[in-house]
Amino acid sequence: MTHVRIVRRVGPRFSLDVDFDIGPGTTAIYGCYGAGKTVLLETIAGFAQPDSGRILLNDAILFDAESHVQLPPHLRHCGFVSQAPSLFPHMTVRQNLAFAAHRWPRLERHRRVAEVLDKFNLTAAASTWPRGLDTPAKLRCSVARALVAEPRLLLLDESDIGVSLLRQIREATKAPILLATADLDLCCAADQLLLLDAGRILQRGAPRDVLDRPASLEAARLLGVPNLFQATIAALDPVRNSSRLEFDHFTLTGPYVPGHLKGDRVWVAAAAESLRLQSGSAQSPNTVTVGLVRATDRTHNVLLEFSAGIFVAVSHEEFAGRQESEEWRVEFPPEALRVF
Amino acid sequence: MPVDWSPLWLSLKVAFCATAISLVPGLWLAWVLARRSFPGREIIQAVATFPYALPPLIAGTYCIMTLAHSEYAFTWHVGMLAGAVSVFPLMVRGSRRAFQTRNLNYENAARSLGASEWRVFWFIALPCAHQPILSAASIAFARVLTEFAAVVLIAFALTTGIAPFPVALVSVIVIIALAAVYISNRLEHEGHQHS
Numbered sequence: 264m265t266h267v268r269i270v271r272r273v274g275p276r277f278s279l280d281v282d283f284d285i286g287p288g289t290t291a292i293y294g295c296y297g298a299g300k301t302v303l304l305e306t307i308a309g310f311a312q313p314d315s316g317r318i319l320l321n322d323a324i325l326f327d328a329e330s331h332v333q334l335p336p337h338l339r340h341c342g343f344v345s346q347a348p349s350l351f352p353h354m355t356v357r358q359n360l361a362f363a364a365h366r367w368p369r370l371e372r373h374r375r376v377a378e379v380l381d382k383f384n385l386t387a388a389a390s391t392w393p394r395g396l397d398t399p400a401k402l403r404c405s406v407a408r409a410l411v412a413e414p415r416l417l418l419l420d421e422s423d424i425g426v427s428l429l430r431q432i433r434e435a436t437k438a439p440i441l442l443a444t445a446d447l448d449l450c451c452a453a454d455q456l457l458l459l460d461a462g463r464i465l466q467r468g469a470p471r472d473v474l475d476r477p478a479s480l481e482a483a484r485l486l487g488v489p490n491l492f493q494a495t496i497a498a499l500d501p502v503r504n505s506s507r508l509e510f511d512h513f514t515l516t517g518p519y520v521p522g523h524l525k526g527d528r529v530w531v532a533a534a535a536e537s538l539r540l541q542s543g544s545a546q547s548p549n550t551v552t553v554g555l556v557r558a559t560d561r562t563h564n565v566l567l568e569f570s571a572g573i574f575v576a577v578s579h580e581e582f583a584g585r586q587e588s589e590e591w592r593v594e595f596p597p598e599a600l601r602v603f
Numbered sequence: 604m605p606v607d608w609s610p611l612w613l614s615l616k617v618a619f620c621a622t623a624i625s626l627v628p629g630l631w632l633a634w635v636l637a638r639r640s641f642p643g644r645e646i647i648q649a650v651a652t653f654p655y656a657l658p659p660l661i662a663g664t665y666c667i668m669t670l671a672h673s674e675y676a677f678t679w680h681v682g683m684l685a686g687a688v689s690v691f692p693l694m695v696r697g698s699r700r701a702f703q704t705r706n707l708n709y710e711n712a713a714r715s716l717g718a719s720e721w722r723v724f725w726f727i728a729l730p731c732a733h734q735p736i737l738s739a740a741s742i743a744f745a746r747v748l749t750e751f752a753a754v755v756l757i758a759f760a761l762t763t764g765i766a767p768f769p770v771a772l773v774s775v776i777v778i779i780a781l782a783a784v785y786i787s788n789r790l791e792h793e794g795h796q797h798s
Contacts, residue, residue, distance in 0.1 A: 309714070310711050310714070335615075335714070335720075336711070336715055337715075337717050337718055337719055338717075339715075342715060343711065343715035345711070347708045349708040349709055349711070349712035351709055351713075351727060351730075351731075352709075352731070353730045362713070362716065362718070362726065363716040363717075365717070365722075366717060405712075408712075409715070409716070411717045412715075412717055414715075418715075434708065506694075537670070557784065
């Protein structure tokens with residue numbers, strides 16, 4: 264079992280208080296700047312001591328406040344790739360890797376270094392100094408160096424890793440990976456996602472579940488859900504599992520909201536990808552007629568901003584087909600609405 | 604009259620040995636003060652810096668008194684010891700600042716790769732901070748050289764009655780000290796650029 268349960272106060276205003284399991288595969292920690300991602304990773308690596316709690320790695324105790332166990336970083340077998348440059352500037356790429364492989368005999372060390380150099384396309388740059396490498400090569404070298412040491416847990420404090428490099432890392436090691444990132448695309452490639460905000464875990468689960476169904480207003484805000492409105496519950500129907508929600512400019516049918524009463528003010532969130540555009544003159548239920556404010560071209564889709572602050576993401580093809588429309592109707596599928 | 608160069612060789616020998624002797628414990632203490640937090644750290648820091656406030660004459664006299672009954676009394680070894688004591692704060696302060704300003708990421712990366720503290724110090728911290736450390740050593744060398752040379756020349760004049768001091772000898776000592784200071788400044792400047 265690999266488990267982290269720690270409390271660490273950092274200065275008078277910030278404290279990290281987390282309790283989670285690290286499963287096999289990749290666990291992504293998503294949070295904005297200052298959420299405590301780096302503090303968490305550094306604490307697991309042993310660079311700082313928590314105030315209380317326990318850290319287990321494959322059932323071995325790395326830290327236990329009660330029994331005063333604090334394993335030094337070099338005995339933890341936690342590979343750490345930091346956001347800041349950490350390649351030793353006075354060593355070449357090969358020497359950097361050889362430093363990590365120092366516990367093996369010379370021939371074995373050479374073999375391991377050559378193997379990893381080849382795996383991460385660094386063979387041509389083996390004799391180069393770190394300052395001569397471009398940013399992606401530096402990152403690959405940092406990762407390769409961490410993997411040469413055969414860590415039991417790989418800590419990646421890096422947003423620029425990218426999905427392809429993450430896939431490469433997963434092919435190269437069976438060790439669980441804890442990845443701190445502010446990139447949602449990278450989170451989708453993970454097996455588990457933790458949302459971290461102000462040192463606390465807001466939500467955890469499979470990435471798609473967390474991204475599609477934020478469990479709280481804070482989680483929705485953290486994930487940047489663009490459609491976030493306040494509404495009043497006008498009706499509740501537990502039999503049909505539905506509710507009537509009155510917004511400032513429109514009324515919608517939503518899911519049943521347990522624990523709330525008629526007249527309560529609630530927050531409603533809907534992902535831009537889960538809303539649909541309606542065409543034709545037939546009026547479907549749960550649709551709102553709106554005016555297009557602006558269209559923003561994105562890599563995978565086009566984000567349309569409508570009046571009343573409604574955002575819808577559509578494919579480039581769909582947008583091209585509707586571009587000339589004079590009237591826009593947005594459908595809110597009840598299952599797409601999250602009520603807090 | 605031919606110039607007697609022996610005071611120069613003696614001063615260089617003393618300066619070199621004193622710098623080397625103060626370098627080893629100075630580096631170790633600087634590393635501990637820069638990287639460790641423990642009770643009494645400030646006191647140790649104050650004690651290590653205290654010789655800086657002592658006049659070299661007092662340090663030399665104290666060393667003579669300490670070694671009065673040994674075979675080393677009134678030999679160049681006393682000068683070397685006094686020099687090492689007087690430049691010890693320079694080494695500690697210069698090296699500590701070097702360790703503190705260097706990127707801690709390198710050391711933490713080395714630790715995460717399984718390197719012990721000794722390995723981190725020897726292979727990472729020291730090479731990364733070598734320029735400011737050599738800069739401090741260079742200044743220390745210049746200081747011991749000029750201080751000891753002054754003592755030797757005065758003693759030489761008092762015992763032989765030859766005054767003023769040979770201009771060539773004094774000029775060479777001043778040039779060597781100036782070169783050491785210049786090298787120190789260059790190293791410090793380069794160290795700043797790298798950090």
